[in-house]
Amino acid sequence: MRLKQIATLAVALVVALSLAIGSAQSARQTTLVIGGDWTDLLTIDPGVSYEFSGTVIIDNIYERLVKFDGADLSKVVPGLAESWEIAERDGGGTSITFHLKDAKFSTGRTVKSSDVVFSFERAIQIGGPSSFLFTDVAGMEIGSTVALDDKTVRLDLPASINPSIVLNLLTFNIGGVMDQAEVEPNFQDGDYGQAWLNDHSAGSGPYMLERWDRSAQVVLVANPEYATPGSITRVILRYMQEANAQRTALESGEIDIAYDYTPEAFQAAESNANLKTYKTDTFQMTYLGLNSGPGAPFEDNRVRDAVRYAVDQQAIIDSLLLGLGRRMQTIIPAGLMGADSTIYYERDVEKAKSLLAEAGATGLTVEFLIPTGACGGGIPCADLAAKVQADLAEAGITANIKQTVASELYTIYRAQQAQIVLAAWSPDYPDPDGNATPLSNYDASSIAWRNVWNNPEAGRLATEGATTIDPAVRAEIYGQLTRLVATEGPYDMLYQPYKPIVTSAKVEGFVRSAGGDVELDRISKLP
Amino acid sequence: MLAFILRRVGSLVFVVWGVGFAAFFISQVVPADPAAAALGNNARPAQVAAYREKRGLDKPPWQQYLLYMRSLATGDLGRSLRTGRPILNDLRDFFPATFELTIAAMLFALALGIPAGILAAVKQDEPLDLGVRTLALVGGATPVYWLAILMLQLFHAKLGWLPGPGRLDAYLLAPPRVTGILTLDALLAGDWEVLGDALRHLLLPALVLGAFSTALVARMVRSAMLEVLSQDFVRTAKAKGLPDTKVVLKHALRNAALPVLTVLGSLLGALLTGAVLTETIFSWPGLGSYATASATALDFPAVMGVTLIAGLAYSVINLLVDVLYVVFDPRIAYA
Numbered sequence: 001m002r003l004k005q006i007a008t009l010a011v012a013l014v015v016a017l018s019l020a021i022g023s024a025q026s027a028r029q030t031t032l033v034i035g036g037d038w039t040d041l042l043t044i045d046p047g048v049s050y051e052f053s054g055t056v057i058i059d060n061i062y063e064r065l066v067k068f069d070g071a072d073l074s075k076v077v078p079g080l081a082e083s084w085e086i087a088e089r090d091g092g093g094t095s096i097t098f099h100l101k102d103a104k105f106s107t108g109r110t111v112k113s114s115d116v117v118f119s120f121e122r123a124i125q126i127g128g129p130s131s132f133l134f135t136d137v138a139g140m141e142i143g144s145t146v147a148l149d150d151k152t153v154r155l156d157l158p159a160s161i162n163p164s165i166v167l168n169l170l171t172f173n174i175g176g177v178m179d180q181a182e183v184e185p186n187f188q189d190g191d192y193g194q195a196w197l198n199d200h201s202a203g204s205g206p207y208m209l210e211r212w213d214r215s216a217q218v219v220l221v222a223n224p225e226y227a228t229p230g231s232i233t234r235v236i237l238r239y240m241q242e243a244n245a246q247r248t249a250l251e252s253g254e255i256d257i258a259y260d261y262t263p264e265a266f267q268a269a270e271s272n273a274n275l276k277t278y279k280t281d282t283f284q285m286t287y288l289g290l291n292s293g294p295g296a297p298f299e300d301n302r303v304r305d306a307v308r309y310a311v312d313q314q315a316i317i318d319s320l321l322l323g324l325g326r327r328m329q330t331i332i333p334a335g336l337m338g339a340d341s342t343i344y345y346e347r348d349v350e351k352a353k354s355l356l357a358e359a360g361a362t363g364l365t366v367e368f369l370i371p372t373g374a375c376g377g378g379i380p381c382a383d384l385a386a387k388v389q390a391d392l393a394e395a396g397i398t399a400n401i402k403q404t405v406a407s408e409l410y411t412i413y414r415a416q417q418a419q420i421v422l423a424a425w426s427p428d429y430p431d432p433d434g435n436a437t438p439l440s441n442y443d444a445s446s447i448a449w450r451n452v453w454n455n456p457e458a459g460r461l462a463t464e465g466a467t468t469i470d471p472a473v474r475a476e477i478y479g480q481l482t483r484l485v486a487t488e489g490p491y492d493m494l495y496q497p498y499k500p501i502v503t504s505a506k507v508e509g510f511v512r513s514a515g516g517d518v519e520l521d522r523i524s525k526l527p
Numbered sequence: 528m529l530a531f532i533l534r535r536v537g538s539l540v541f542v543v544w545g546v547g548f549a550a551f552f553i554s555q556v557v558p559a560d561p562a563a564a565a566l567g568n569n570a571r572p573a574q575v576a577a578y579r580e581k582r583g584l585d586k587p588p589w590q591q592y593l594l595y596m597r598s599l600a601t602g603d604l605g606r607s608l609r610t611g612r613p614i615l616n617d618l619r620d621f622f623p624a625t626f627e628l629t630i631a632a633m634l635f636a637l638a639l640g641i642p643a644g645i646l647a648a649v650k651q652d653e654p655l656d657l658g659v660r661t662l663a664l665v666g667g668a669t670p671v672y673w674l675a676i677l678m679l680q681l682f683h684a685k686l687g688w689l690p691g692p693g694r695l696d697a698y699l700l701a702p703p704r705v706t707g708i709l710t711l712d713a714l715l716a717g718d719w720e721v722l723g724d725a726l727r728h729l730l731l732p733a734l735v736l737g738a739f740s741t742a743l744v745a746r747m748v749r750s751a752m753l754e755v756l757s758q759d760f761v762r763t764a765k766a767k768g769l770p771d772t773k774v775v776l777k778h779a780l781r782n783a784a785l786p787v788l789t790v791l792g793s794l795l796g797a798l799l800t801g802a803v804l805t806e807t808i809f810s811w812p813g814l815g816s817y818a819t820a821s822a823t824a825l826d827f828p829a830v831m832g833v834t835l836i837a838g839l840a841y842s843v844i845n846l847l848v849d850v851l852y853v854v855f856d857p858r859i860a861y862a
Contacts, residue, residue, distance in 0.1 A: 033698070213701070214610070216615070242810070244676065245679070
């Protein structure tokens with residue numbers, strides 16, 4: 001290329017660049033931009049989605065029969081159903097009859113009870129990662145959902161199922177109702193329209209999908225058919241993997257909400273007048289799983305107790321999480337019915353040592369399995385593990401850290417092969433049973449099983465808690481269960497993290513529930 | 528020449544097959560279960576088993592390999608375990624962003640590296656040469672992730688001259704997708720605002736990604752030019768009274784181009800596949816971030832797809848370089 005040509009090109013480049021400066025000022029007030037690491041977003045199909053990122057999007061596109069009101073997860077409120085009643089069925093079991101409100105899909109069609117039947121049965125037929133909520137937890141099958149007329153739909157449940165648990169799980173993505181007439185013609189190769197639903201939407205919520213540019217952005221626009229639209233007409237979820245990138249983008253006004261802040265950056269943001277900080281709740285628990293099987297290092301409960309006495313929870317929260325977490329020692333986290341905030345173990349290194357001596361486990365050496373990346377509250381798992389390792393060493397337990405990618409860790413953990421594992425748990429649905437059964441019932445083949453802890457009493461209490469309807473009796477059962485698992489179970493609970501979220505000071509009405517719901521239509525932006 | 532190209536294309540198939548074969552068997556010895564990765568922490572054992580059966584993961588490795596090769600022969604790369612989409616669709620989505628970034632980085636490397644190299648050679652051992660050589664050393668030794676964060680902090684956060692991560696301002700609408708290369712699509716749509724913004728977004732990541740290549744190109748050009756400049760024909764050209772610029776740019780540079788071309792081929796390949804860090808920090812939705820996400824999710828079909836594409840790109844670029852040799856130097860002939 002000649003020099004002259006190069007010079008011409010350079011000038012053209014400079015002109016093009018300067019043209020763009022100061023552009024893109026329009027429509028800022030009705031557009032909301034959220035920066036976050038959305039790499040876990042795999043689908044926008046409510047019948048399949050099982051990720052937190054999916055919840056933010058799907059719950060604003062698809063209405064469920066019932067929902068929670070903002071961050072209050074104590075009771076369900078009307079969604080697509082304006083009312084419902086629970087009745088005993090002849091021959092055992094219960095049924096919930098829902099009466100639908102007047103609503104329209106973004107396609108312009110009216111929401112009918114047949115759409116509810118279609119959506120629920122479709123989710124069961126697909127058998128996606130969240131389908132067990134319907135089939136296992138709710139005991140639903142094809143034919144369980146019955147359209148009585150255009151506005152009434154009945155859900156039949158077997159006798160072993162607690163209808164209040166079912167109502168709670170219907171608030172989740174899988175309960176999203178879609179327009180049958182729009183989705184059904186787009187079934188391809190037996191995929192029930194899954195491919196189509198990733199680039200289109202057919203819901204009755206306040207927003208609809210405009211486009212999903214994989215790994216770049218998801219764009220939602222207001223649903224013109226929605227009865228009570230909010231002031232934000234366009235929502236853009238931008239992929240920003242780096243917490244640092246989110247921080248600079250928020251400070252420069254490029255985004256309005258940042259979903260991933262490190263504890264240090266969050267602390268700095270708290271004193272910045274241009275920003276608002278939110279410690280939003282989660283149901284997540286970060287814990288140590290202790291293999292309690294025959295011949296395993298933690299078979300003796302005194303050794304497990306020694307771990308619980310040795311690890312300094314408060315120091316983890318103060319120095320690593322910088323306050324972005326709360327202490328908890330039981331299997332039901334704060335915010336759920338049955339939550340137990342009792343502190344059973346204060347740090348006591350001498351006690352831990354004597355327990356180890358009693359159990360004949362002095363000089364215990366174990367392999368400590370930890371995942372790569374960030375643990376609850378956004379702190380590097382390696383830092384957290386190092387702290388735990390140091391605490392255990394003080395009590396005389398040598399924990400050799402082995403760090404692997406999460407998928408490899410799960411493979412080992414699932415095969416009951418971990419000795420101590422650093423792991424996290426979130427309930428699949430906002431009900432105490434979402435934790436109680438997997439964490440205490442060995443027969444559920446979940447977490448209690450992975451740590452080879454088989455306690456028939458705990459299993460019995462978990463089953464009783466799941467099937468009891470009277471809330472007072474349930475709370476009593478969960479009280480017994482949490483105490484039992486806290487003092488004898490195969491866990492050392494470390495903390496319940498907050499999810500730190502930072503917004504521009506101009507953003508009003510931001511609320512995130514512990515389940516990950518954000519009602520975007522309730523958000524507004526000051527000029 | 529034609530016979531040469533055909534032969535090279537033939538060996539290219541073998542190279543790509545070999546790369547794919549290696550990737551497949553590495554994926555088999557990794558001690559982790561893709562089903563566990565896909566279904567996450569809370570999955571029930573029955574779910575895991577059903578998943579494995581549905582995706583054919585319960586079959587012995589050789590059988591999985593034969594099945595894979597059979598569908599590959601029909602141009603089907605399979606479905607991603609993670610995204611659930613045909614891998615070809617995923618690659619079509621992610622490759623253009625990486626391609627755009629790589630080409631931009633390459634242009635930087637050439638636009639800065641060649642003049643710097645020439646100047647350094649002409650002014651050998653003068654302060655200018657020393658400056659270029661120092662910069663080249665620093666550029667070649669600077670870690671990409673450090674440079675990326677530094678540049679973002681300086682030009683985006685502190686000075687506010689350039690936009691932050693991403694390909695386009697969130698408030699701008701991307702033009703209709705034709706090639707997936709945003710700048711080209713904007714140009715095709717005649718959307719100057721988007722074009723300008725996309726170029727501004729491209730500037731920093733391309734500069735960061737291209738820093739190493741710029742340094743390398745500058746050093747290559749310098750040493751090649753030094754060699755040529757000391758040859759007789761240059762002295763003759765000067766003796767004929769030709770102006771210095773003409774001697775340097777026309778006579779010497781053309782002869783110095785050959786060694787530079789060699790390194791360019793492998794650089795481009797390395798850039799295409801090595802953009803992972805830059806893409807992560809700049810939230811660039813390219814092949815690098817796709818490959819990382821796929822690898823951590825043990826999404827082997829996707830990893831295979833990326834590997835094959837990378838192998839193919841590398842081979843094709845090297846073939847092009849070989850062909851370009853002939854164009855630059857008619858003395859080279861391929862039998």
